[in-house]
Amino acid sequence: MALPLQAGLTPMEVAFLCEMEMVTVVPRQRLESLNLLSGPTPTLRPPHRAPLPLWLALLLKRQRRANILPPPWLLPSSLERILRHETETSPLAFSPPPPHPHPITSRISPTDHISPPFLPSSTADAPPDYLPYHWLELGEILLEAASDDVPEPDRVRGLLRDLREVRMSKMRGSVKGLEGEGGGVSKMTGVGAMEVSEGRGFILGVLDGLRKLGSSREVARREREEEEGGGEGSEDEEMEFE
Amino acid sequence: MSYYDIDAILTDNQKVPCTFNLTLPQLGYLDSTPGRPLPSGTKVDLPLWLAERLAVSQLTPSTSLITLDLPASLSPRVMNALKADPKSVDLRSLAANFYGLAERILELFEEEEVCDVLLESWRVRAAEVGDHAVSSGKGGGGVGGGEGVEFLRGLDEKERELFRSAHDSSKAMRVWMGEMKKR
Numbered sequence: 001m002a003l004p005l006q007a008g009l010t011p012m013e014v015a016f017l018c019e020m021e022m023v024t025v026v027p028r029q030r031l032e033s034l035n036l037l038s039g040p041t042p043t044l045r046p047p048h049r050a051p052l053p054l055w056l057a058l059l060l061k062r063q064r065r066a067n068i069l070p071p072p073w074l075l076p077s078s079l080e081r082i083l084r085h086e087t088e089t090s091p092l093a094f095s096p097p098p099p100h101p102h103p104i105t106s107r108i109s110p111t112d113h114i115s116p117p118f119l120p121s122s123t124a125d126a127p128p129d130y131l132p133y134h135w136l137e138l139g140e141i142l143l144e145a146a147s148d149d150v151p152e153p154d155r156v157r158g159l160l161r162d163l164r165e166v167r168m169s170k171m172r173g174s175v176k177g178l179e180g181e182g183g184g185v186s187k188m189t190g191v192g193a194m195e196v197s198e199g200r201g202f203i204l205g206v207l208d209g210l211r212k213l214g215s216s217r218e219v220a221r222r223e224r225e226e227e228e229g230g231g232e233g234s235e236d237e238e239m240e241f242e
Numbered sequence: 243m244s245y246y247d248i249d250a251i252l253t254d255n256q257k258v259p260c261t262f263n264l265t266l267p268q269l270g271y272l273d274s275t276p277g278r279p280l281p282s283g284t285k286v287d288l289p290l291w292l293a294e295r296l297a298v299s300q301l302t303p304s305t306s307l308i309t310l311d312l313p314a315s316l317s318p319r320v321m322n323a324l325k326a327d328p329k330s331v332d333l334r335s336l337a338a339n340f341y342g343l344a345e346r347i348l349e350l351f352e353e354e355e356v357c358d359v360l361l362e363s364w365r366v367r368a369a370e371v372g373d374h375a376v377s378s379g380k381g382g383g384g385v386g387g388g389e390g391v392e393f394l395r396g397l398d399e400k401e402r403e404l405f406r407s408a409h410d411s412s413k414a415m416r417v418w419m420g421e422m423k424k425r
Binding site: 010140144168172173176197198200201202204206209212213214215216 | 354361365366410
């Protein structure tokens with residue numbers, strides 16, 4: 001490789017992207033609306049809650065101008081339920097991501113394709129018991145910058161560590177079930193951004209090895225299919241996957 | 243595989259057993275009888291890049307210059323050991339670029355069973371490599387310990403690369419978490 005750059009994002013870059021997430025703050029001082037690229041922020045008036053991007057909330061937190069309300073899924077009770085789900089209810093799959101807030105029906109609507117960075121998944125009214133896309137980095141950032149706003153920070157920190165361990169070992173274990181010939185890629189629904197960044201090198205390496213070892217067989221199969229022609233070939237292909 | 247990939251070059255340089263189908267004059271030094279012709283039917287270990295060319299080239303439509311044999315590292319004995327327990331085989335002592343060699347050989351031979359065994363052992367060993375990559379370095383000085391060291395010593399180049407990338411990403415993660423503490 002000519003460039004020493006790795007594919008994918010480094011943990012620091014993922015954390016930077018995570019700062020775009022919206023969180024709920026309780027301001028301590030008045031602040032007029034700011035015109036940001038992402039749109040104007042709400043005017044902050046002390047007792048009223050307001051949604052702000054995480055980076056601005058952290059800035060105000062450091063200047064002691066606001067408190068951050070932790071999202072409901074970051075509470076110890078919710079994390080414990082998720083951990084129980086990961087270890088007992090479904091010891092093989094990842095716990096599901098939060099449900100899409102806009103109902104998805106057969107009618108196509110513009111809200112269907114809004115994905116995590118643009119969905120407020122970490123505000124005070126986010127659903128509990130689901131880990132959003134940026135759970136690990138958001139949790140860590142909040143624990144470091146605003147540990148006095150998070151109830152029972154040490155327990156939350158321990159639970160986040162446990163969840164990370166459990167989920168990473170699931171991710172590593174998932175390669176055992178991979179198929180050689182383009183077959184089953186293991187299910188990754190619910191995996192967070194930081195986990196993708198951590199697991200990328202390993203998973204890609206394993207898949208690459210499988211692809212190369214199976215390539216000769218792949219070539220042979222394609223040649224056979226071409227010889228046999230369209231209709232019959234596809235039937236044979238399905239039988240080979242068994 | 244890129245042109246300048248040193249692992250690809252080293253893979254090409256591994257020796258494979260070949261049998262000559264012709265008597266060749268002046269090539270006796272290959273079989274430690276310099277100055278004499280090399281009789282047909284002699285078995286000589288040739289590097290893969292040369293053997294591949296010679297085996298593919300056809301003198302007459304039916305015969306080629308040499309016949310390739312399966313290298314010792316892919317012999318049935320090794321395949322049985324891999325089938326029994328992939329984790330206990332020391333691939334590095336068989337061939338430094340074991341999987342690289344296997345890929346090239348599978349392109350030349352139609353060996354369905356070898357292919358199956360290799361795919362399975364790559365899967366099982368890769369999962370083990372991943373576990374070691376994350377757990378090593380976590381406990382400070384004591385890397386792995388016990389049976390882990392033995393297994394890691396037997397990794398071939400490709401598995402080492404996998405170990406390195408898995409280890410690097412989990413280290414980057416720990417560094418990031420450590421930096422969060424300092425702020």
